[in-house]
Amino acid sequence: MGLKEEIPVLSVKHLKKKIKKKWIINDISFDIYEGQIFGFLGPNGSGKTTTIRMLVDLISPTEGSIHVCGKNVQTEHDEALKHVGCIVENPELYTYLTGWENLEHFAAMLPNISQQRIQEVVEIVGMDQRIHDKVKTYSLGMRQRLGIAQALLGKPKLLILDEPTNGLDPQGIKELRIFIRNLAKEGLSLFISSHLLSEIQLMCDRVAIIRKGEVIAVGNVDELLEQSSSTVLWGVSPVEQGKKILQSFQSIELTQLDDFEFETVTSSNIVPTLMNVEDIPLVNEQMVKAGIQVTNIEVRKPSLEDMFLTLTEGERID
Amino acid sequence: MIKIYPLVRNEVLKIWKKRRFIVIVLILAVLIPIFTYAQLRVALNVQKQMGTEDWRIVVQQQIQDYENRVGSPRMQEEWKRWYTVEIQRLQLHLDQNIDPNSPNGVTFTNQFVANSVGLFLPLLVLVIAADLVSGEHSAGTLKLLLTRPIKRWKILLSKYIALTIYVSITVLLLAIMSYLISGIVFGFNGWMQPVLTGFEVIGSDLNLNNINSIPQWQFLVMELGLAWFSSLVVACLAMMISVLVRSIAAGMGIMLATLIAGTILTNMVSSWENAKYFFMVNLQTVSYLSGSVPPIEGLTLSFSLINLSVWALLSIFVSFVVFMKRDILN
Structure with missing residues (x-):
């Protein structure tokens, strides 16, 4: 056919x-x-x-x-x-x-x-x-x-x-x-x-x-x-220095977890980010160089719901 | 591709399962005995007034009286005709040994059909017709009906055919039940009893030149035919309202108000001649048979039949156009 x-x-x-x-x-x-x-x-x-x-x-x-x-x-x-x-x-x-x-x-x-x-x-x-x-x-x-x-x-x-x-x-x-x-x-x-x-x-x-x-x-x-970026949870210590390094990347956006997701995060030094998964090794390298302990890298696949909300939220503003 | 028969069967089954027809049977089963009892009281009253006199003697006296009148030179020609036929009718009563004033199953049925055609029968028709389309609309099942591989006009047509079947059965049932129930009280004979008919309305006068007497069964058949036709017209109009108005209660209200307005109008508007174009003052087609003067000048049997046909055809046209074009939004 x-x-x-x-x-x-x-x-x-x-x-x-x-x-x-x-x-x-x-x-x-x-x-x-x-x-x-x-x-x-x-x-x-x-x-x-x-x-x-x-x-x-x-x-x-x-x-x-x-x-x-x-x-x-x-x-x-x-x-x-x-x-x-x-x-x-x-x-x-x-x-x-x-x-x-x-x-x-x-x-x-x-x-x-x-x-x-x-x-x-x-x-x-x-x-x-x-x-x-x-x-x-x-x-x-x-x-x-x-x-x-x-x-x-x-x-x-x-x-x-x-x-x-x-x-x-x-x-x-x-x-x-x-x-x-x-x-x-x-x-x-x-x-x-x-x-x-x-x-x-x-x-x-x-x-x-x-x-x-x-x-x-x-x-x-x-x-x-795939088009939308994944949520990556970084477990870093000390937290403040780790955040600075993450912020130095243009392609990485610090984000907030919603309440429901937050409950699943046990450690307090978790920094949630929106980023491209391919950039993880590079960021990790920088962390290690700066002497920051990386305890956790957790990739959360975006759900259709997240995407749907981001797509439709823009609507509500205008 | 799909034949109309399975669709009609569906519609007939749905009306049956909704138990609408049983409601009609119950209404008739309750009301006819009441009317029969009322008729019985009237008959007893007449009997009381007549005393113990033999009805044959009373009728013979009446015939004698009429013959004298016909012989009188002051008598108008057309009334002579009426008296002559009436004498013949009374003579037939004597010959067949039937008391003209005592009711029987057939006279009761005749009267009941004649009195039902204006309001009672249309109301029974409404019980079935009022929610045929609007009911499916409010229940949401119309969406399922219209998404089948069947054109919309076929679906509406099948509803019309099913409605016609039920209206026909209702009219027949009304006659059969009133004959059977009243027959128990008044007796089942009277089929051959003569009735006068053949009245013609000219202007506001009755033309008596063509009157003749026919057996009651023949009169009943004519009456039922006319009652059936009036009921079908009401059914068509109710169907149109059911297509146009989605709310069952509102549709029922509109039809009721119109029908009752008809009975009010017939009592009020003898001088407003154009009122004759309303369908509701034309429904009482049976009264032309028994020669009562129409409520509005210009009403005749043929006028009423044509008028009702035009109303029915218009309503069918509107129903089909709206039903086929309309967007089903909820």
């Missing part, structure tokens, strides 16, 4: 949306290929849900285009959405029907779904026990699972999940992560929106970070993280 030939499962080009004379979405573009897990990150109110609604033709874009497997979502609604399973916001199903009746309801709206297929998705999400109970008796986690079962019914190529971890307990989140990984292994592409970044980091291959309706960063999780 040549790179040139591969059609993205989801291709979004220059998407814009104006609601009541206000641009809610301002030029969003990205592609998702087969088997990829794509994270869509942004703070609340950044336009995540509006974008998702456009992806599934609940809202029509003011400008730009969305293609699913090469089919335009607006003009070829049936052909495009045939390949899409989705949960938009909460998994809202018919509470007065049983889980099974809900699945039958949505199966009737797809071409050629057999009873076996319904049974299959019930087993995939592990709901055989309670499937014939009314949905109003389900917990949020079970509704979430039923929502995923519903989305998987038509064997979609693209699964869109909006804040899938909402309302799940840590065990549920872990299960969901494994579940999503397995789906991707089978060739399904996933589009996952979230404002909880640590989860996305563990789940996704690629991410787009959006802010005020614009993509501010898009790429592989690892690549994005």
Whole structure:
């Protein structure tokens, strides 16, 4: 399969949306290929849900285009959405029907779904026990699972999940992560929106970070993280002289640890810095030359969350 | 690609599972016995006034009286016609040995349908129609419906078809239940009993030249047809409100207010002729059959039917355009 030939499962080009004379979405573009897990990150109110609604033709874009497997979502609604399973916001199903009746309801709206297929998705999400109970008796986690079962019914190529971890307990989140990984292994592409970044980091291959309706960063999780500098904790004694040496480097920035991280630091002569990891040997050499004892060099990998905060914090100031 | 049938089945199932239809059955099961009892009291009262007199003698006297009037030279020509037909009708009563003043299951049903068509039946229709779209909207399930590989117009159409099915069953059920319940008290016969119809409204006068008597079953069929049509129009309008207004309570309020305004208007606006273009004063199509003078000058059966059709078609048009174009924002 040549790179040139591969059609993205989801291709979004220059998407814009104006609601009541206000641009809610301002030029969003990205592609998702087969088997990829794509994270869509942004703070609340950044336009995540509006974008998702456009992806599934609940809202029509003011400008730009969305293609699913090469089919335009607006003009070829049936052909495009045939390949899409989705949960938009909460998994809202018919509470007065049983889980099974809900699945039958949505199966009737797809071409050629057999009873076996319904049974299959019930087993995939592990709901055989309670499937014939009314949905109003389900917990949020079970509704979430039923929502995923519903989305998987038509064997979609693209699964869109909006804040899938909402309302799940840590065990549920872990299960969901494994579940999503397995789906991707089978060739399904996933589009996952979230404002909880640590989860996305563990789940996704690629991410787009959006802010005020614009993509501010898009790429592989690892690549994005490499671009930002790591936190390095220096254990030096005496502390004041060590700090002076660290400050003499232009590329090193002294920083503060937040409260949560601070608790994990036991020694009082720890100096946290933001710096490039490659510079560590050079700095170490200087320390030794100046007769300063280096007791600890600890590299803390930046999390997506740190990066996200630095990227979005600039925003709040202006 | 997807046929409309599975979609209609979905919608029919959802209305059923929401237990809306059971509510209608319960309303009917509670109210019809009450109306039947009221009718019974009226019948007993009449009987008391008549004393122990044989009804056959009373009717024969009445026929005699009418014949005298027809013979009188001062009688207007069109009233002569009315009396002649009325004599025939009473004679038929005598022939079939049915007391014209005693109620039976069929007369009760006829009256009940005629009285229900303006407000009661539309309210029953509202029980089903009011939240068909707005209910899915507020529950959030509309998002799931519209993200299927099915065009929006098909989804709305399936809702319209399911609604039509339920409205038809409701009208039938109203007739069947009122016949069965009242029949227990008044007896189940009366199908062949004659009724006068064929009145024509000219200006504010009744034209009696074409009146004739038909058996009651035929009258009932005509009545049910008209009641069904009026109910469908109300259903279409309720559907439009359900598409336009997201709040179920607000939608219900709008429809109720409009329908009740109709009954108020019919009592008030006999001199405001343009009021006849409102759909709600046209709903009582059944009253044309039994020859009551319309509340507003210019109302005739055909005017009302055309007027209602135009309202229904307009509402369907608006519903589809809005439903197909609208952004689903929440």
